[in-house]
Amino acid sequence: MNALTATVKRDLTGAWRHIGHFLMVPVFFVLATVLFPLAIGTEAQLLTLAAPGLLSVAALFSALLPLDRFFEDDRRDGTLDALVLSPEPLALFVAGRMLSHWLLTGMPLVLIAPALSVMLGLTGYSGYITGALIPATVLFGVAGALGAALTLGAKQGSVLLALLIVPLYIPVLIFCASAIDCARGGESATTPLLLLWALLAFALPAAPLVTGAILKWQLKG
Amino acid sequence: MFHYANPKRFEKISRPVLWAAGVASALFFAWGLYLALIASPPDYQQSETVRIMYIHVPAAWMAMLAYSSMGMAAVGMIIWKHLLAGLYIRAIAPVGAGFTAICLITGSIWGEPTWGTWWVWDARLTSVLILLFLYTGVIALADAYDDRDKGLMAASWLSLIGLINLPIIKFSVDWWNTLHQPASITSLAKIAEPSLDSSMLVPLLVMAAAYLGLFIALAIVRIDNEIAARRIETLRVRRANG
Amino acid sequence: MAEYFDMAGYAAYVWSAYGITLGIILAMIGASFWKKVRLKEAEESLLTTNEHE
Numbered sequence: 049m050n051a052l053t054a055t056v057k058r059d060l061t062g063a064w065r066h067i068g069h070f071l072m073v074p075v076f077f078v079l080a081t082v083l084f085p086l087a088i089g090t091e092a093q094l095l096t097l098a099a100p101g102l103l104s105v106a107a108l109f110s111a112l113l114p115l116d117r118f119f120e121d122d123r124r125d126g127t128l129d130a131l132v133l134s135p136e137p138l139a140l141f142v143a144g145r146m147l148s149h150w151l152l153t154g155m156p157l158v159l160i161a162p163a164l165s166v167m168l169g170l171t172g173y174s175g176y177i178t179g180a181l182i183p184a185t186v187l188f189g190v191a192g193a194l195g196a197a198l199t200l201g202a203k204q205g206s207v208l209l210a211l212l213i214v215p216l217y218i219p220v221l222i223f224c225a226s227a228i229d230c231a232r233g234g235e236s237a238t239t240p241l242l243l244l245w246a247l248l249a250f251a252l253p254a255a256p257l258v259t260g261a262i263l264k265w266q267l268k269g
Numbered sequence: 270m271f272h273y274a275n276p277k278r279f280e281k282i283s284r285p286v287l288w289a290a291g292v293a294s295a296l297f298f299a300w301g302l303y304l305a306l307i308a309s310p311p312d313y314q315q316s317e318t319v320r321i322m323y324i325h326v327p328a329a330w331m332a333m334l335a336y337s338s339m340g341m342a343a344v345g346m347i348i349w350k351h352l353l354a355g356l357y358i359r360a361i362a363p364v365g366a367g368f369t370a371i372c373l374i375t376g377s378i379w380g381e382p383t384w385g386t387w388w389v390w391d392a393r394l395t396s397v398l399i400l401l402f403l404y405t406g407v408i409a410l411a412d413a414y415d416d417r418d419k420g421l422m423a424a425s426w427l428s429l430i431g432l433i434n435l436p437i438i439k440f441s442v443d444w445w446n447t448l449h450q451p452a453s454i455t456s457l458a459k460i461a462e463p464s465l466d467s468s469m470l471v472p473l474l475v476m477a478a479a480y481l482g483l484f485i486a487l488a489i490v491r492i493d494n495e496i497a498a499r500r501i502e503t504l505r506v507r508r509a510n511g
Numbered sequence: 512m513a514e515y516f517d518m519a520g521y522a523a524y525v526w527s528a529y530g531i532t533l534g535i536i537l538a539m540i541g542a543s544f545w546k547k548v549r550l551k552e553a554e555e556s557l558l559t560t561n562e563h564e
Contacts, residue, residue, distance in 0.1 A: 194430065198423055202413035212406040212427060215399055216434055219441035226448060239444075247437070262426055306529075317519045321528045328532070367539045371532050378528040382521055483536065490543045497550040504557045 051136040055144030056151075063152055069117060073110050074156040080106035081164045092169050099168035100228035104221055107157050107181060111188035112213075114153050116206040118145070118196035119263070132267045138260035146186075146193050146256065154185030176231035179241055183248040184224035190255045191216040197262040220247065276353055276496045287489040294482025301479045304472035319469075321379040327477040328372040329393060331484060332400055333435075335365030339407065340432025346425040353492070355421035356499075358428055359411040360491035364484060366404035372397050392446040396439050403431045417502065 063070055084102050085095060122128045131141050158181045162174035170177075195213035199205040227240035305323035312319035339362065345354030373394065380389050388394070411424035516522060 198410065198427055199413065202410070202423070203415070204413065208406075208409055208413055211402065211409060215403050215406070215431065215438060218399055219434075219437045222441045222445045226445065243441075258430070265422060265426075311519065316521060318521045318524055320525050324529060324532045363542075364539055367535050371535050374531050374535075375528045378524050378531075382524050483540075487539060487543055490547060494543065494546050494550055497547075497554060501550065501554050501557060504554070508557070 051131075051134075051140035052144040052147070055141050056148045059145065059148035060151065063148075066117075069114060070152045073113055073153040074160055076113055077106055077110040077157050077160060078164065080109055081168065085168070096169040096232065099165060099170040100232060101225045102168060103161060103165060103170075103177065103181075103228065104184065104225040107161070107185060107224075108188060108217055108221055110157060111153070111185065111192060111217075112210050114149070115192040115196055115209055115213075118149065118193055119200055120196075123200060128263065129267055132264055138263055139256040142193060142197075142259045142263070143256040146190055149189045149193070150186050154189050157185055158182055170228075170232060173228060173231050176228055176237055176241075180224045180227040180237075180244060183244040184220050186248055187220045187244075187251055188217060190251050191220075193259050194255060194262070197259045197266065200263070200266045220244070223247070276356070276499075279353055280493065280496065283489045283493060287486055290482045290485040290489070294479050294486060297475055297479035297482055301472060301475035304475055309468055309472050315383055318379060318382045321375055322469075323472045323476050325372060325375040325379055326473055327480045328368045328375065329397055330477055331368040331480045332365055332372055332397060334481075335361055335368060335484065336400060336403065336428075336435065337432060339365065339428040340435075343425040343429040343432070346422065347429060352421075355418075355425055356492050356495040357488065358407065358424050359421060360495050361484070361488050362404055362407045362411065362424070364487050364491070366401065366408065368480065368484075369397055369401045369404055373401065390446070392439075392443045395446065396442045399438050399442070400435075403435075407431070417499070 081102060084098070084106075088094060088098065119128060122131075131138060158178055161177050161181050165171070165173065165177055191213045192209075194216070195209045198212060199209045202208055223240040223244045227237045227244065230237035230240060301323070305320055309320070309323075311317045339358045342354040342357045345351040346358065376394050376397070377387050380394075381387050407424050407427050410427050411420045414420040414423065516526075
């Protein structure tokens, strides 16, 4: 078992102890989505037009919530120090952490979104919504890991983290919302979907390596 | 160039370069303002408001240039541990943010008579707005650690990541813009950028040179400040340790 | 002359844009030199108190 699978196993079994921390994410997603009709009215056309953007923004905000604990527990109990000293590349640990993070916080959003979209008047686009939200939520988590590594031990870390990764989130947001919106409008969603998955293909190998390098610097000084 | 990466050596060349940049900038400003406000003609469609372009567009160029230079300096800091590169990033991030603010504010003022609204979600203004967030992040992160050197490295990492992200942002915003703008505004946006013949291009370039000279001068003063701050920190630590 | 300052009716826009730009530039220059002066004072006071020890 290498560092990646070991990390995923440890995170998933340990998640039960912090279950509230993780449940908060899909709960917030539902709340945020449901609040919009209450705020902007139930005019069906307006809701349907706005739905792709609303869903994507709600997913973005939900993704921000669990980020301050991304590496914090491991830093505090010394696990990170041990990992930095171990011979296994830190990138594997980071990749494992990103995977378990997505399974716990990203995948629930992907599963709930089609049902929520119906409430926003967006029926029959589940395929596009899922196809857009999978890379989007993974990318939100990946960028979040980068931000968490950069702000490890910084003053006002959580606020700073949000500020730092919003620019990383914006292209993802644009393509995710556009993909769903193109589907809604009957246009081809191929370009934004391809761009999303291309971003994912670029980020998946690169981000764990960069995050690992940043973590190594953080702990070794 | 690496020869001057040593802060002590930097201080020796910084004086003359500061004077040269400062004087050059002042001269370019004088000439540029004369061209922008007096010698250049009003635009066929936008009348006198086109004069705002001469302070708006070069500011956008400087905002982008400054951030790119921060990204490149970040490589120097991360890979070669050149302290001067890290000091450069912390020194000029606020200056870059200043040019970004100039670009956004003048863009907004220009937009009201041109498009009838104080803010337009066109590709350039939106990209520059995101750039402002990028700058704010670097400024905040550079000061977020008690250990100032840690802040330098963190800010360097962020600048590098931001630099890689910048073309992605530009591409996505440009793409988003063509997707959502009704045709009328797109053509209005083209009108707002009059085809540049020399009577308009020259003032633009002169103002750009003025901004660049100002940037270099400010960079030198602010890096000197960073070096002095480090010296003071060392003195304080030495005193505290007896 | 008054006609020139009027900027074909757009005076408020053109002059406020130039004014704000000048303001921000002066603020950047001012802040940098103010900090330079303060740092010099701090360093000098640190060095002179060191001598007294």
